Amino acid sequence: MNRAKTLRLAVDARVLGQRGIGRYLANELRALVESRADVAVRLYLGRASVREAVPKDPRFSVEDLSGVHPAWAEQVLIPRLARAWGAQVLHYPDNTGALRSAVPTVLTLHDTMWLRP
Secondary structure: OOOOOOEEEEEEOOOOOOHHHHHHHHHHHHHHHHHOOOEEEEEEEOOOOOHHHOOOOOOEEEEEOOOOOHHHHHHHHHHHHHHHHOOOEEEEOOOOOOOOOOOOEEEOOOOOHHHOO
């Protein structure tokens, strides 16, 4: 049997547990825990992240970016840290993400209400 390699997933979790998108992310992470997927997850937390929402699961690790300017974290630091960690995918769950990343990126765009006239 040829077992698949563990997926290394990096997540911009600076909104974890906050408002609607933060709750969405917390539920997404809980579902990932329950799936028992062969995955290692690195969460990049910010000042507003609810630490209690981080799954208590050995497959999850965190890096605290509380003292970093939000734009710098999003555009430069998170992609660099994700690449250095060996991430195969970088997920931005909060409607925006880095313009350039050496790591393949998934961006969740929750709505486009701001485009309405």
